[in-house]
Amino acid sequence: MQGGNELDTGLTREEFLRYSRHLLIPEVGLEGQKKLKNSSALIVGTGGLGSPVALYLAAAGVGKIGIVDFDVVDQSNLQRQVIHGSTTIGVSKVYSARGRMLDLNPDIQVNTYNEPFSSENALRIAKNYDIIIDGTDNFPARYLTNDVCVFLGLPNVYGSVFRFDGQVSVFYAKEGPCYRCLFPEPPPPGLIPTCADGGVLGILPGTIGTIQATETIKMLLGIGSTLVGRLLLYNALDMTFDYVRLKKNPACRICGANPDISELIDYDEFCGAPGHALSDENLEEMWLISPHELFKKLSANEDFLLLDVREPHELEISSIKGAKQIPLGQLASRINELDKNQEIVLFCKTGNRSRRALELLTSMGLNKVKHLQGGINAWALNIDPSIPVY
Amino acid sequence: MPIVKIPAPLRAYVDGQKAIIIDGSTVSETVLNLAEKYPSIRQQIFDPEGRLRAFIKIFVEKENIKELIDGLDIDIQESDSLVIIASIAGGQ
Numbered sequence: 001m002q003g004g005n006e007l008d009t010g011l012t013r014e015e016f017l018r019y020s021r022h023l024l025i026p027e028v029g030l031e032g033q034k035k036l037k038n039s040s041a042l043i044v045g046t047g048g049l050g051s052p053v054a055l056y057l058a059a060a061g062v063g064k065i066g067i068v069d070f071d072v073v074d075q076s077n078l079q080r081q082v083i084h085g086s087t088t089i090g091v092s093k094v095y096s097a098r099g100r101m102l103d104l105n106p107d108i109q110v111n112t113y114n115e116p117f118s119s120e121n122a123l124r125i126a127k128n129y130d131i132i133i134d135g136t137d138n139f140p141a142r143y144l145t146n147d148v149c150v151f152l153g154l155p156n157v158y159g160s161v162f163r164f165d166g167q168v169s170v171f172y173a174k175e176g177p178c179y180r181c182l183f184p185e186p187p188p189p190g191l192i193p194t195c196a197d198g199g200v201l202g203i204l205p206g207t208i209g210t211i212q213a214t215e216t217i218k219m220l221l222g223i224g225s226t227l228v229g230r231l232l233l234y235n236a237l238d239m240t241f242d243y244v245r246l247k248k249n250p251a252c253r254i255c256g257a258n259p260d261i262s263e264l265i266d267y268d269e270f271c272g273a274p275g276h277a278l279s280d281e282n283l284e285e286m287w288l289i290s291p292h293e294l295f296k297k298l299s300a301n302e303d304f305l306l307l308d309v310r311e312p313h314e315l316e317i318s319s320i321k322g323a324k325q326i327p328l329g330q331l332a333s334r335i336n337e338l339d340k341n342q343e344i345v346l347f348c349k350t351g352n353r354s355r356r357a358l359e360l361l362t363s364m365g366l367n368k369v370k371h372l373q374g375g376i377n378a379w380a381l382n383i384d385p386s387i388p389v390y
Numbered sequence: 391m392p393i394v395k396i397p398a399p400l401r402a403y404v405d406g407q408k409a410i411i412i413d414g415s416t417v418s419e420t421v422l423n424l425a426e427k428y429p430s431i432r433q434q435i436f437d438p439e440g441r442l443r444a445f446i447k448i449f450v451e452k453e454n455i456k457e458l459i460d461g462l463d464i465d466i467q468e469s470d471s472l473v474i475i476a477s478i479a480g481g482q
Contacts, residue, residue: 047482329402
């Protein structure tokens with residue numbers, strides 16, 4: 001026997017008991033469990049995807065786990081971010097997650113980085129780990145995570161979710177394509193709705209994150225067929241798993257034959273806007289209307305069309321009396337329902353979709369258009385407290 | 391006629407449909423027919439110059455058309471599935 005409770009096998013007596021189900025699998029066994037104990041993984045984001053990844057990597061006995069997040073736990077997170085709880089609302093997510101991980105497995109080391117993952121700190125943080133798991137929620141962070149992995153030669157276990165659909169892959173430039181090989185550029189801001197606008201089934205990031213954790217364990221153990229070179233497409237509503245084949249792009253700007261990206265860049269600038277949400281900062285005042293200004297217009301019975309571009313089911317949550325409803329997706333094909341000469345005020349939940357609708361209508365020649373800053377949620381906060389913010 | 395599978399973020403532009411049977415003998419003909427039938431999806435798939443947007447990928451029978459020699463001009467069979475994929479970023 002070695003010092004303390006450590007046996008000469010590399011695991012303690014307690015660890016033999018804890019990991020007995022792993023030790024019984026020939027593909028893992030004692031060697032595999034020791035590999036996990038001596039490996040490290042960095043999880044970027046401790047939200048919907050990061051929650052199951054952190055729980056399962058901790059439970060599996062990955063010896064050193066880093067978690068990066070700058071956010072605090074909020075009530076609205078608990079529908080899907082199962083590593084946190086009611087007792088940690090208001091607590092920094094990394095500390096909330098660390099507490100739960102060490103409760104599940106006190107034998108591992110959990111390093112917390114209570115800061116945004118950025119071009120300034122990403123390489124410094126990530127260089128201490130064997131593998132990176134992308135649990136972020138915006139395009140700048142996803143391109144940053146990819147580029148860090150390419151520069152450090154690390155696998156990037158990628159997952160993303162929207163409504164009932166999820167995508168998973170392992171981007172690993174040493175052995176296959178990277179994220180930029182598949183998607184060289186992000187969508188223009190606002191073209192693809194975020195989960196905050198489009199919603200997400202709470203359990204979906206649970207499923208996708210659990211698949212990411214599975215791929216991480218396989219990569220660390222060096223077993224099985226991983227998702228390097230494949231993109232898994234999951235639909236929870238139809239319960240289908242499908243995949244498409246991915247290849248390295250010889251013209252990839254970071255891992256191709258003649259790369260022109262040789263260091264981390266300004267990812268907000270690359271993706272068009274901070275956090276990739278549409279911003280009103282660069283929009284001239286003539287296109288904007290505040291909740292108070294809209295209230296005055298409605299009170300004075302001015303002649304204008306109030307147009308709600310949200311989806312029909314959102315009307316059950318909140319509405320503004322007198323508004324016409326055309327979902328953003330139908331606006332181009334129902335343009336003939338609008339009068340070019342009448343003033344139009346657009347609104348949605350928070351202002352992202354109405355901003356997009358504004359761009360669409362002006363591109364189609366309707367110029368007497370404004371959109372409500374902050375959407376109906378800002379209306380609820382400033383004008384009508386009887387309707388809920390969602 | 392080939393089946394075109396629509397990714398979740400673009401379904402709002404095709405009346406919520408997940409898959410649509412669209413006439414076409416090549417990839418470009420099929421996608422252009424889709425954009426003609428559902429005009430709102432055009433600006434999501436093509437940029438103002440008419441090129442396929444960089445965050446949209448089209449796969450025929452699991453293979454990315456960009457990696458096939460003929461790209462958008464490749465012939466497709468009646469029974470082929472044409473899968474459109476859009477980049478999504480959700481995770482929190």
